[in-house]
Amino acid sequence: MRSANLTKSVRTAHKPDMGKRRVTAGTMAILGSALAAGCITVDAPNEPIVIELNINITQEVIYRLAGDVRENIDENPEIF
């Protein structure tokens, strides 16, 4: 015998994803507080940061180039 359905079947009152939402909300709350508490403040230095990039240049090379760089000044005085 078929049971009579007077109305369309309704969804259950129980919401199965309720627990999941609570977890999500909890995570957000923790994350938010962590962000607020864990802020890192960076102070920009007043002096420019000098990065030593010349450490691999040998004295030998500088001496070899010394003559040419002197000529360069005489040949292109406008840029020096």
Next chain:
Amino acid sequence: MARNVTRTFGQALLGGLLAISLALPSPAMAQRDPAYQEARKAGQVGEKMDGYLGVVGSQPASIQALVADLNIKRRANYAERAQGQRATLQEYAFAQGCILISRTEPGEKYQAPDGSWQTRGAGAPQRDPRCP
């Protein structure tokens, strides 16, 4: 006859030398852009160890633009000459910086090995120990 030839040759040589000296560009000072020369004198710009110009402290945009423009030209020049010398751009630029710092005039700014700006005095500037 021989003396005559010698004299003529001497005169020609002298004339030639005079012509060359007139044709050659005058010293670096005269060739600089007046605004650049002024900025150097005022200590607004300085010679850095790496072979480029630096802006000393905070300066107007016109000074910053002047430095940027000259540094672009310097970089192109270094790249070309470095290739001819079979050196890297950085090596050439650094070697150039050594000489440029040693040629600063008293009152002009330069970068000391510790990275600080120094005013050139009457004596030798503080340079990298590798500088010739």
